[in-house]
Amino acid sequence: MNEQEAKTFIEQLQEEGLLTEETRPIWEMILPERLKRMYDVLCRRTRYVTLLTEAVDDPHNQAAVLRTAEAFGVQDVHIVTGRAPFEPNPLVTRHADKWLTLYRKPDIVTAIKELQAKGYQVYASYLGEGTIPLSNIDVSRPTALLFGNEHSGVSQEALHVADATFMIPMYGFVQSFNISVAAALSLYDVTERARQQAGERYYLSFQEKKELYEKWMWQTLNPRIRKQLKARLGYSF
Numbered sequence: 001m002n003e004q005e006a007k008t009f010i011e012q013l014q015e016e017g018l019l020t021e022e023t024r025p026i027w028e029m030i031l032p033e034r035l036k037r038m039y040d041v042l043c044r045r046t047r048y049v050t051l052l053t054e055a056v057d058d059p060h061n062q063a064a065v066l067r068t069a070e071a072f073g074v075q076d077v078h079i080v081t082g083r084a085p086f087e088p089n090p091l092v093t094r095h096a097d098k099w100l101t102l103y104r105k106p107d108i109v110t111a112i113k114e115l116q117a118k119g120y121q122v123y124a125s126y127l128g129e130g131t132i133p134l135s136n137i138d139v140s141r142p143t144a145l146l147f148g149n150e151h152s153g154v155s156q157e158a159l160h161v162a163d164a165t166f167m168i169p170m171y172g173f174v175q176s177f178n179i180s181v182a183a184a185l186s187l188y189d190v191t192e193r194a195r196q197q198a199g200e201r202y203y204l205s206f207q208e209k210k211e212l213y214e215k216w217m218w219q220t221l222n223p224r225i226r227k228q229l230k231a232r233l234g235y236s237f
């Protein structure tokens with residue numbers, strides 16, 4: 001990006017309202033190329049599809065799910081812990097989690113009902129009777145995909161309040177996928193179809209973009225610079 005291209009891009013973001021005078025001390029510390037990279041990702045972000053995990057205990061799996069969500073542009077991940085704390089392996093996340101919005105919920109029933117109250121239909125991954133193939137998930141409405149524990153799967157409490165269940169068809173001797181693989185396959189299918197069907201509804205609103213962009217700009221700064229700016233500005237994002 002040459003100087004003129006950088007100038008034009010900054011002016012574009014100012015006109016869109018993503019860069020403001022209030023945040024000038026922050027974005028002036030960031031290279032235009034970095035701002036452009038974050039902007040390109042931001043424009044493809046979604047809350048139309050979200051993830052909910054229940055009692056996923058393995059740190060590798062926790063991390064892999066977050067990395068998968070980030071890779072497919074899913075902004076929000078809702079977490080209900082099980083026997084182990086939610087401490088995703090940083091070697092696996094590769095810092096993907098810092099770009100996400102994580103919500104920790106006290107129990108699975110509360111988590112599901114809160115999502116439903118926000119307009120989501122909740123589909124639980126389940127291999128039992130009455131489940132539908134992944135490709136049959138209705139993406140005309142905001143959708144939450146629920147994945148359960150590595151060994152016991154989704155709890156009966158979750159199945160009781162979820163809107164429906166789904167499965168990924170398998171044709172070999174193995175009857176289940178690792179949760180990180182299942183999440184990746186599911187998100188690829190659902191986000192691809194939802195993006196086409198929902199149109200502009202799939203993407204973030206302007207206010208959501210602005211809030212997220214300001215947060216990303218802040219956290220991309222060196223911690224020492226953040227500390228200095230916080231003392232100077234009197235606030236942080």
